[in-house]
Amino acid sequence: AQTVTQSQPEMSVQEAETVTLSCTYDTSESDYYLFWYKQPPSRQMILVIRQEAYKQQNATENRFSVNFQKAAKSFSLKISDSQLGDAAMYFCAYNWLTDKLIFGTGTRLQVFP
Amino acid sequence: DTGVSQDPRHKITKRGQNVTFRCDPISEHNRLYWYRQTLGQGPEFLTYFQNEAQLEKSRLLSDRFSAERPKGSFSTLEIQRTEQGDSAMYLCASSPDGRLNEKLFFGSGTQLSVL
Secondary structure, three states: OOEEEOOOOEEEEEOOOOEEEOOEEEOOOOOOEEEEEEEOOOOOOEEEEEEEOOOOOOOEEOOEEEEEEOOOOEEEEEEOOOOHHHOEEEEEEEEOOOOOOEEOOOEEEEEEO | OOOOEEEOOEEEEOOOOOEEEEEEOOOOOOEEEEEEEOOOOOOEEEEEEEOOEEEEEOOOOOOOEEEEOHHHOOEEEEEOOOOHHHOEEEEEEEEOOOOOOOOOEEOOOEEEEEO
């Protein structure tokens, strides 16, 4: 069965600094998709970044980038130049063949001024 | 595009009562999903519709749960004879037709508390 593990329940970063959130997953498939979602206090899940497993190049979206290590089954999220608005729960998610997402338990990110 | 809308935002009920939640997806989106999120956990998949057809149901969806999507528009999720373990946030998401694994658009959820 596919699983997603986020081993950092909480992380903190100072404004303008860089922080990395970790995610590992388990699958026997070779072609799948990985996502990072942000859930602010408003509760609405917002897609941050998406990675297709068959692409070797790491995805980047403005201040957000991933380090995708397929052999190690690792998918970390790097947030550069952290802003107060980045404070939220961050969920790593996986899917394969369908839109059904399997989520990790989340990492709460605090940003200090 | 007004986003995915869920109603109510909060629901408090007594054990044994029935509750119904509503989700209005983005108008051109044919796929609609229900997830459940308990405290300290990530969302867990419950069920999925393609237009009005319910294509997949999780084992989490016991006989007390039923979901519908009449005419392929809005969806309702009903829980009969609620139990305290049903307390959770129920999230709805939608996505357009086309290539799978595209972005899901989530609503803000319905927070259910069963006393």
